[in-house]
Amino acid sequence: MSVGAGKKKAHEIFVVTPSAAAVVAEPSVLDGHEVLGQDVESDATDDQVDDSHTAEVDVAGFDEPSDGVGAVDQIEQLEQLEHELETITDPPAPEEQTDELSEDPDAAPPLADVDALTPVPTNPSPGDIRGTPLLVGGVDLEDSLATLVAYKDDDGSREVLVATVARDAEAKLFEALALSEEKLVPVAVDKEVTGRLPLDTTHQLHEQLVAVAKSVNHHLSAADDIPAHTHTNLEKVMGQLSALSAEAQGDADKEMLGHYAAAGESIAERLAPGYSTPYLDGGKVPKVEPHETTGTVTVTEYVPAPSEDVAEGLLSAKVRNATRIGATVGADGSTSWDGKARTPASGKEYVVDLGDGYQAVYRPYVVANAKATDFSHRGSLEVCAPQGAGHGPALVHRLGQLNLVNRPMTAEEGEWAYLTRNVEAQGLAKKAAVAGALAEAQGLEDATQELLVAEKAHEAVGMSHPELVRFAKQLRLEAEAKALPDKVRLVREAVATILGHTSGDDLAASAGYDPVPRVSGGWLVWDRFDVAADPKATEAAFGSRGLYHHVTGGNLGDMIRNGAVLASTERRRIMGIGAGKGMSESTDMGTGGAKSVFLRVHSKPSSGPALYWQDPSVLLRRSDWYAYNSDHFGSINNDGGHSISGMCRDPHKVAGFTGGSNEVMFRDGIDLLGDEAPSLICCSSAPQRAGVLEALSARGITHLRGKPVEEVVQ
Numbered sequence: 001m002s003v004g005a006g007k008k009k010a011h012e013i014f015v016v017t018p019s020a021a022a023v024v025a026e027p028s029v030l031d032g033h034e035v036l037g038q039d040v041e042s043d044a045t046d047d048q049v050d051d052s053h054t055a056e057v058d059v060a061g062f063d064e065p066s067d068g069v070g071a072v073d074q075i076e077q078l079e080q081l082e083h084e085l086e087t088i089t090d091p092p093a094p095e096e097q098t099d100e101l102s103e104d105p106d107a108a109p110p111l112a113d114v115d116a117l118t119p120v121p122t123n124p125s126p127g128d129i130r131g132t133p134l135l136v137g138g139v140d141l142e143d144s145l146a147t148l149v150a151y152k153d154d155d156g157s158r159e160v161l162v163a164t165v166a167r168d169a170e171a172k173l174f175e176a177l178a179l180s181e182e183k184l185v186p187v188a189v190d191k192e193v194t195g196r197l198p199l200d201t202t203h204q205l206h207e208q209l210v211a212v213a214k215s216v217n218h219h220l221s222a223a224d225d226i227p228a229h230t231h232t233n234l235e236k237v238m239g240q241l242s243a244l245s246a247e248a249q250g251d252a253d254k255e256m257l258g259h260y261a262a263a264g265e266s267i268a269e270r271l272a273p274g275y276s277t278p279y280l281d282g283g284k285v286p287k288v289e290p291h292e293t294t295g296t297v298t299v300t301e302y303v304p305a306p307s308e309d310v311a312e313g314l315l316s317a318k319v320r321n322a323t324r325i326g327a328t329v330g331a332d333g334s335t336s337w338d339g340k341a342r343t344p345a346s347g348k349e350y351v352v353d354l355g356d357g358y359q360a361v362y363r364p365y366v367v368a369n370a371k372a373t374d375f376s377h378r379g380s381l382e383v384c385a386p387q388g389a390g391h392g393p394a395l396v397h398r399l400g401q402l403n404l405v406n407r408p409m410t411a412e413e414g415e416w417a418y419l420t421r422n423v424e425a426q427g428l429a430k431k432a433a434v435a436g437a438l439a440e441a442q443g444l445e446d447a448t449q450e451l452l453v454a455e456k457a458h459e460a461v462g463m464s465h466p467e468l469v470r471f472a473k474q475l476r477l478e479a480e481a482k483a484l485p486d487k488v489r490l491v492r493e494a495v496a497t498i499l500g501h502t503s504g505d506d507l508a509a510s511a512g513y514d515p516v517p518r519v520s521g522g523w524l525v526w527d528r529f530d531v532a533a534d535p536k537a538t539e540a541a542f543g544s545r546g547l548y549h550h551v552t553g554g555n556l557g558d559m560i561r562n563g564a565v566l567a568s569t570e571r572r573r574i575m576g577i578g579a580g581k582g583m584s585e586s587t588d589m590g591t592g593g594a595k596s597v598f599l600r601v602h603s604k605p606s607s608g609p610a611l612y613w614q615d616p617s618v619l620l621r622r623s624d625w626y627a628y629n630s631d632h633f634g635s636i637n638n639d640g641g642h643s644i645s646g647m648c649r650d651p652h653k654v655a656g657f658t659g660g661s662n663e664v665m666f667r668d669g670i671d672l673l674g675d676e677a678p679s680l681i682c683c684s685s686a687p688q689r690a691g692v693l694e695a696l697s698a699r700g701i702t703h704l705r706g707k708p709v710e711e712v713v714q
Contacts, residue, residue, distance in 0.1 A: 116408035117516070118524065121392045124150040126157040127334030129563040129575045130522035136396065137413055138405035140169040142379065143624070143667075144417055147522050148392050149574060151327055151337035158339050160325070161383040161395040162574055165404065167365050170379070172403040177317050177352065178310040194294045199244065199253050205260050206290045208237040209267070213285040216270055220279040231271055238264045250298030256291040263288045313466065315352050315401065322347040322363055322377065327576030333561045335576040339387065343573070346589075347373025354401050357386030358394075362402075375637055376570050376594035411515075412484055418515035419491050421526045425623040425649055428498060437494035441487035449479035520676055521565040523668040526623045531651055535617035541655035546679070547616045547664060548602035551609040555581055556681070556688060560672070560695035566611065567669040569594035584633060591642050593634020596665035601657040608682035608714075611672070618676055618705075620651045624667035627654045631661035677704040681713045689713055 121132040131149035138144065146163035165173060200206060215230040241264065245257045267285055269275065277283035310316045326341030345363075352360040361382040363373065383398050385391035400406035409417070428434045452475050460471055492504035501507040512533025517524040531538050549566060551559065559566065567575060569585050579585060588594040599619070605612055613619055626636075627648045635642040648654055654664060670676050683689035696702075696709050704712045 115410045115412075117411050117414040118408060120396050120408055121148050122390055124148055124159070124389075124392065126150045126389070127152040127330075127332075127336065128522075129329065129333060129335045130565060131162070131574070132392075133519060133522055133524045134396070135409035135414065135417075135517065135524060136163070136399065136405055137407050137409045139417075140166055140172070140399075140404040141381075142166050143421075144409055144413075145524055146396070147574075148395065149335070149522075150389065151335055151576075152330075153336060153338050153387065155387055157389040158337055158387055159385045159389065159391045159395065160337075161385075161392075161399075163381050165362065165379045165381050167379060169404060170365055173362065176315055176401060176403045177350070178314040179317075192295070193252070193297050195292050196290055197252060197256050197293065197297070199248070199300050200256055200260075200291060203240060203244065205237065205241065205257075206288065208233065208240075209260055209263050209288045212237065213263075213267055213288050216267055217279070217285050220270065220283050220285075223279070226271060234264065234267055234271065238268070244300075248300050250300055252293060252297035253300045256293075259291040260288075315354070317353075318351045319348055320351060321345075322349040322373065323361075324377075324573045325382065325576075327574070329562055329576045333563060337576065339384065343578075345374060345377055347377065352402070354383070354398050358398050359384045360398070360402060374589035374594070375592040376589045380570075412488065414517070415488050415515040416484060416491075418517075418526050419488065419495065421623040422528055422530075423491070423495065425528050426530055427649065428495060431494075431498045433494045433497055434491070437490045441483075441490050444483040444486050444490070445480050448483045449475060452479055452482075518675065519671075520622075520674065521563065521567070521669050521671040522571070525667075527621045528623045531617055531621040535615070535621065538617040538620055538651045538655070539615045541652045542601070542616050543655075545601055545603050545655075547599045547613040547619055548605060549597070549599045549611040551611065552581065552583060554609075554688075556609040556683065557691040557695055560692055560699070564673045564696075564699065564701075565669045565671055566597050568597050568667075571668050587633050591633040592636035593632075593665065595636075596634055596667050597669050598634060599664045599666070601654060601662050601664065604680070605682050608684040609688065610680075610682040611678040612680040612682060614679040616651070616655070618679075619666060619670065620654070622666060625649070625664060627657070627662070627664040629657045629659040629662045631659075631663060634663060634665045673699070673701055673704065675705070677712075679705070679707075679712065683713065 118134040120134055124132045128150060131147040133145060133147050135144050136146050142164040146161050149160050149162060151158045151160065196206065212230060212234045215233075216226060219226045219230070238261070241257050241261050245254065245261070248254050248257060263286075270277075270283065270285060275283075322345040323342035324345050325337055326343045327335050327337040329335055347363060350360070350362045350364065352362065354360055361384070363377050363380050365378045381402075383395050385395055396408070397406045423429050423434060423438075429438065456475065460468060463471060489504060492507060496502070496504045496507035499507065501510065507513060510529070510533065512527070512529040512531070514527060514529070514532065517526050562577060563575065565571075567577070569582055569588055572578075572581060582588075585594065599613075601616075602612075604614070619625070628635075628646050629648070630646070632642045632644070632646070635644050638644055672678065672681075681692060683692060692713050693709060696713070702709060
């Protein structure tokens with residue numbers, strides 16, 4: 001299915017709650033990383049840069065994604081529904097049709113948030129480094145979570161909605177943009193490289209030459225004729241080298257292409273008529289070594305060319321080298337941003353003009369040379385408001401321009417999210433009853449939609465194609481809303497059966513079951529009802545050990561002053577805290593661990609600086625953690641150089657971890673002042689302790705989880 005360019009359907013702002021993807025048995029990417037156990041790295045790519053110097057290409061997109069099946073299925077369902085509606089020939093019903101969807105992005109959201117689980121903030125405090133969390137309906141955003149950050153600037157406030165788009169929703173977002181589908185253009189990019197260059201790995205130049213060399217050597221050693229396909233393959237790769245040399249814009253790429261061209265010429269010499277040097281007397285093709293380099297080099301990458309035509313209703317975009325917001329933290333712990341400063345990151349990003357001073361910045365999962373993009377940064381989205389305060393509702397509503405759900409989450413959706421997160425955290429999807437309930441829940445939406453089509457299809461008579469697109473989305477939304485109570489009931493009953501409860505209602509009334517998320521720092525967390533129901537069991541499993549975090553360098557006092565949160569690498573960038581505060585930051589960005597903070601199963605520390613939780617259930621009641629018994633750099637993907645084999649989410653198994661470099665990751669971070677406060681803040685010196693106590697006093701904090709701060713800070 002093509003994406004974006006060439007589409008003639010007009011884009012509409014719409015409210016849609018997409019089908020929740022079935023929860024898989026394996027632990028998934030609900031989580032992300034901060035810092036633990038490796039040497040401190042300085043992240044050279046995060047130096048402050050002037051946005052005007054960022055390489056930019058007026059474009060409308062990257063390659064069409066190869067996955068994101070859930071969203072693609074949804075789009076195909078909507079297109080099929082549009083087709084069905086277009087075939088309706090019955091006369092229209094006499095009643096007047098109403099249009100519930102606003103086409104004005106600044107208008108109030110079409111669905112009132114009277115039942116909102118977390119109302120959209122309307123007056124966040126400028127400079128609040130934590131931001132204000134909220135939940136957005138549906139599953140278009142990872143964990144349905146967004147954070148409204150109100151940065152200080154010279155004129156007051158600059159508000160940004162930050163979130164991570166779920167991978168399955170990326171195809172829908174692409175549908176809102178005018179994308180170039182085929183034409184690519186080379187651009188020069190400065191990047192840190194260790195090993196082979198991206199141009200080499202993308203075109204498999206080394207592999208092609210090695211294959212030809214092996215064929216030549218095989219036939220030379222056998223003293224027989226070299227087959228025609230070997231000649232053809234050499235001509236092909238030499239042609240590629242020539243074409244790439246004409247486009248290469250960096251010295252590193254040119255040197256690499258010259259290296260392979262020399263190897264190719266050596267092979268060609270042996271294929272020339274009359275070549276007679278025996279294999280053992282020097283005729284053998286020398287080993288073709290890969291061209292590798294280390295350091296910052298200018299290399300050539302390919303991005304889509306600008307779209308020549310932007311179809312009516314689609315959003316035009318630019319593509320540029322990826323960045324992060326270049327915010328700064330003041331001495332008072334507040335965060336500021338002028339709306340322009342950016343720091344460089346790896347990969348590419350879209351910059352989308354939403355109109356009226358609003359802008360979206362999105363880092364896709366699927367790009368040319370995707371492995372060059374930090375895994376922890378993929379899917380991240382910023383929706384930036386014009387200067388001023390009070391833009392929260394409009395920022396959420398603007399998500400609709402990107403084909404994403406654009407309304408607050410309802411309480412009923414909240415229970416669905418709570419259930420699915422617990423199913424995943426507790427590994428219940430492996431149980432046949434739960435897996436069947438999840439499948440049946442998806443079927444309920446489809447069946448409800450079919451009933452609605454039969455009931456309301458006559459209203460589609462005479463509609464234009466854009467109107468049909470919109471009407472189909474409305475029907476899908478209504479089907480999902482109608483099916484939701486039955487979906488919740490089905491899955492709750494199945495989970496109750498597996499866990500030994502008499503009914504779903506019995507489960508809902510049991511200790512620990514609470515489908516309302518808790519605020520922790522600038523994010524929200526959903527609890528696990530197994531740990532919440534019996535925290536003493538988890539505490540007992542750990543015995544004399546707890547959860548520990550070593551605080552690097554002199555960061556302990558700053559941590560209290562700057563929001564009093566233990567924040568992940570990616571969260572620190574949003575806050576305005578620069579690189580070098582954590583360990584192995586660059587590696588963690590590749591594994592995805594940079595989306596989380598790292599703790600260890602550990603005995604009570606005898607020296608600091610460190611944070612220690614004597615009762616691990618305080619944190620392990622959260623549903624977003626995962627763990628390893630060895631150092632995996634918090635990996636949540638197998639492409640980051642560290643496997644996800646051995647990932648664990650069972651608190652009783654984690655209690656038995658003995659690996660000295662074990663790690664337990666918590667998404668986004670941990671609030672150090674509220675219900676998740678540590679039982680011990682261990683300082684490395686008397687002056688450091690005095691500084692921490694002073695920072696807590698400045699925030700008006702006298703007790704942490706019921707204990708005087710003088711007892712907690714040691």
